Amino acid sequence: MFGEKDRELFERNYRTWIESVASSVAESMKHLERSEIEAILGRYERYQNDPPSMYTAITGDRRTQVDEMVGRDRLQNILLLSMDAVSFTPSIFAQHPGVLDYAFAMNRRFFFKIYWFPIIAINRTYIERASEHELHFALEHELTQNKMYTEHMDLHGHKYLRVDEKRTISEQAIPPAIERSGITDEERVKEHGLMNEIVTSSPLVPKTFAETSLFEYLEVNWDSIKDLGVKGETESEKEFEEMLSQEHGWIDFSHEIYGLYLSKLKQELDLTYREYGYV
Known part of the structure; x- marks a missing residue:
């Protein structure tokens, strides 16, 4: 994935950024x-x-509700999860490194052991508090992006997308998601308000840790999820499988970064709330 020097530089810069x-x-x-x-x-x-x-x-009932919203056939063989936290990344919409994008929903296609697993994870509080149109919009946006990512991979293989490519996919997925969900402009404004509330009351975790935690979820729940896995369908996926089977350091690095992040968070809070004993 990275040369040794490139990896060292990336990890050093990432540590500085996460603090x-x-x-x-x-x-x-x-x-x-x-x-x-x-x-x-x-x-x-x-x-x-x-x-x-x-x-x-x-x-149960929540899965049935979601299946009925978007069509059971479209979610067939997709692992659908609720996520307790909100993940963050450097913004793909702003140039300043201090600006973050928050993810209330994620769609991933992970290779684990011998299979690929399509996964959609949505923030638990968002699921509980969003209106039906808002939740439908979030699902449609993730499914549409997933389709676009798949088409991109079919054309270009499993190379990392540039920031501008990610931004384009996210933006182009919005109109069809609006059309299919029937969400109104007023409801979208309310949705943004809800997301702001969730950010202020939820743990915010680095996307790297959210993704490795998802990977570890597959391992812990292997017996119950293995039937959802599919074999690689293209030469590109098979090449990517071989590369991933030799790359395990990203999990250890993710855990290290999360530990650094949490330690710094507690330290900063303790400057004001020293009596809390959070260090």
Whole structure:
């Protein structure tokens, strides 16, 4: 994936960036009550001790509701999960490194053991509080992006997408998602308000850790999810399988980064809330 020097540079820069983000996140939490901060930090610590606990399978009536929204056939063989946290990345819409994009939904196609697994994960609080049109829009946006990513991979193989390519896919997926879900402009404004509320009351985790936690979820729940896996369908996927089978350091690095992030977050909070004993 990276040459040794490139990897070292990337990891060094990423550590610096994640500490900066932790400082910003801590600042945004300082208006919360002590009990709220304690509860959020408790969830952060749970993820550190048990990364897969960030995810729960969507089953029963909620799964039926989602299937009926978008069509059961479109979600067939997709692992549908709720996610307890909100993940963040450097923004693909702004140039400043301090600006973040928050993900309330993720769609991934992971290779694990011998199969590929299509996965959609949606923030748990969003699922509980969003209107039917808002939830439908979120699902349609992820499914449409998934289709676009698949088409891109078919044409170009499993190479990393540039920031501008990711931005284009995200933006182009919005109109069909609006049309299929029937969401109104007013509802989209309300949705943005809901997302802002969720950001202020949820653990915010690096996307790298959210993804490796998802990978670990597959391992812990292998017996119940293995039937959803499919064999690689293209030469590009088979080449990618071989590369991934030799690349395990990303999980260790993700855990290290999360530990650094959480330590810095606690340290920054302690500057104001020293009596809390969060270090």
